[in-house]
Amino acid sequence: MLTVAGSDSGGGAGIQADLKTMLALGTHGMSVIAAVTAQNSVGVQGYWELPPEAVRAQLDSVLGDIGAQAVKTGMLASPVLVETVAEVLAGLDAPVVVDPVGVSKHGDSLLAPEAVETVKSRLLPTATVVTPNLWEVEQLTGVKVEGEDDLRRAADAVLALGPRWALIKGGHLPGEAVDLLTDGTTEHRYHAERLDNRHTHGTGCTLASAIASYLALGETIPDAVRQAKAYVTGAIANGFPLGAGIGPVDHAWHWRADKN
Template identity: 45%
Template sequence: MIPVTLTIAGSDCGGGAGIQADLKTFQELQTFGTSVITALTAQNTLGVHDVQAVPSDFVIAQLNAILDDFDVSAIKTGMLFSSDIIRAVSERLQQEKIPLIIDPVMIAKGGATLLKTEAMDAMITHLLPLATILTPNIPEAEQLTNTKITTIDDVHQAAALLLQMGPEMIIMKGGHIAEDHAATDRLYFKDGRVLTYSSQRIATKDTHGTGCTFSAAITAGIAYGLNVDEAIKQAKDFIFHAISDGLGIGHGHGPTNHFAFNNALRKTGDPDAH
């Protein structure tokens, strides 16, 4: 039976990030994607022009509709926008025993704020303790820990602080660390283990939705029964191809290519190509 994945996030009408990127990733990695929309955004590759939050009771109505009918194998959260939505979603997910991947979406590529200021405390208090894997980039980790992260030592210290907030594991995305010549992500466990995942840096402005896509790929891997290490390796490969084989769409920060991973597998004759 095909695994069912669920994304709880905002809609990107431009198709590069949010719900749309998550569902494309779920599909490419052979899971059946379902969704709960928390906010509607008017955005394109040039930026976010408007945001309308979905009432928290309707967010929960969507969530109940999915969980009451589907056997969901893994869940990810993205843009949750408000403290009301975060508290409501956290309360509902506490009732489930489903792996939860949290992408703490706060700021869009163009700089628009996607999380209300007062929602930060709600995320730390209510949502992070439920996380199987937390997937912050450097700016998000800085916001959550109220620290400045410029070196690899800073990354280690921030990860330790984040683990104290309750997640089982932290994957610190290293794309913003100049000290790393490669794009190196680090997975931190509560027992002190650290695994690293490196790939070549790609010089491109077309990186809209990379965080959403990466966390969705991890979610799909977990849903498919991969262990965390395998799921992250696959997600790292997926996002590398998505960035390096660009689409050239839009006039700003263009979207990544969700077809690229499977296209690359087909070219190599890999029997696992989806």
């Protein structure tokens, strides 16, 4: 399993959440770090992109020797980093899960405005599955989702940008947490109880990494999403306070549940 994303110094999201998820689900996680953030439970204090040649060297090193059975992308920050990663992924024969990270849980921007068009034109066409939240859907397509009835319209707009499947995450809508997965022909809806837990840092990274992990283990896309949502729901239910702000989800929740 390979994650291409940014490092979260607080350990709740980004590369750190990806690797914890991959381990929890029984896969071997590898990483290409595209950016470093100064980040904690109350926000992102700054981020620094790695040079594109450093990102490309990491990709070539890992894929040239070990290879990957699935890839997950997260924070890529700038047009040149998006282009660098997309160029490699376009020639890769493995499922790619794209989490089009635009903003942190605290509302801090993690994608330069000028990079949005590059994500749309270069990165999304490489995706087996793309997993935008409602804010990212609007950023990428201009479609504003105000209720569950808007999810399919949003998914069709995302699919028009080139991914094979779109998973529109409806977690910010009122009521049940409903996600819609479609390839434009078939449609799957995944429902979960809305949990009264504010410690949800890293949910998007965790879900995308879980989907990629299940794909690497041989699951179909609908089943990978179903199992990933169940895993994330449990992780949210067991999220815990850390620092003065929004704590992380618990990536090891099912290990603790098994012990009990």
